[in-house]
Amino acid sequence: MTTVLAFANQSGGCGKTTAATGMAAVIGELLEAGPTDERCLVIDLDLQGDGSHVLGITAADQTCGECGDMFPEHDPRGCPRGGDHVAIANMADVLAGIATMDEVIIPTQWPRVDLAPASLRLAAAEKNLSPLQDGQLRLRNAMIDLIASGRYKVILIDSPASLGVVAVNIFAVSRYVLACIKPGAKELRGLVGLEATIGQVNREINAQFAQICELGAIVVTDAPTARSGGAVYAEAMDYATDEYKGLVLPIIPRDVRVPESYSHQIPTPLYDGGKGKAAKALRTAVGLLIEMGVLPPMGPPPKAKRAPKKPAEVIPAESPASTTIS
Ligand SMILES: Nc1ncnc2c1ncn2[C@@H]1O[C@H](COP(=O)(O)OP(=O)(O)OP(=O)(O)O)[C@@H](O)[C@H]1O
């Protein structure tokens, strides 16, 4: 069984990529420690390609000056803008219906984590998919065989900061959405729009496949300490926990190692020995998501319980009365 989980919110810069790549790294480690050879896949559907960057695709020295694509050294079809390349297939091609998931997936250097990378050509997806009859189902149709194969225990999707047709595609294939927010009233208001879109996708698309997409948890990220955030931050958190009860995960605190890990292209939980506050919070979040049933059980098999030690047989001491002294 493959669990598909999306990290989403229409706001930009609210920790989607940090959480998606960070949790992928933790999940990869758990799978590595487990008894099976299952893997975790990150699908990057944000044209900025930040998730691809963190997982090891270096955009800067691989970007085509003509079309802005990230993978110019592979050249099977020629640049769409007349440059001297065309990228290797990536998620833009999957949504365009000209590549399969198998053609775009690449391994990363992180244990058990694979990547389906994004490119700037995803910009065309919003425009091109909308008028198409199957435009909302492109991702689902492309992923159906991969999901059925069970090759991946978990698939994590890093979404763009919008609730357009790409997001609709994502909610039509995801079991759960993890809403990523920064702690604030504006950000919490945004959750209403996110939930409304998920509800609409459930009614208009998912119902026909007898599947449902649900808000699985709320990841509050880049949270300032209570002192620096002041009352507004505390109020927002109180409201979130009242309104969404057990769905709100412990905050991912503000931590300079997050932007540092991004620039070093290392998922946050693996950066600097995993010592940072945000690294620890991301590990905790994965554990809680497993407990909540949003993620499947993973990791080393529980140690067999040792049989309780038999109490040592007590040999009754000879009664002094029976002791014969010669
Ligand atoms: N806990 C944190 N502490 C410090 N900085 C953080 C934290 N979480 C995220 N950031 C920073 O905030 C910025 C946005 O984070 P991230 O890229 O994960 O968000 P996003 O939702 O994926 O953004 P976008 O909508 O642009 O894709 C990044 O510069 C990141 O380094």
Ligand SMILES: [Mg+2]
């Ligand atoms: Mg992002």
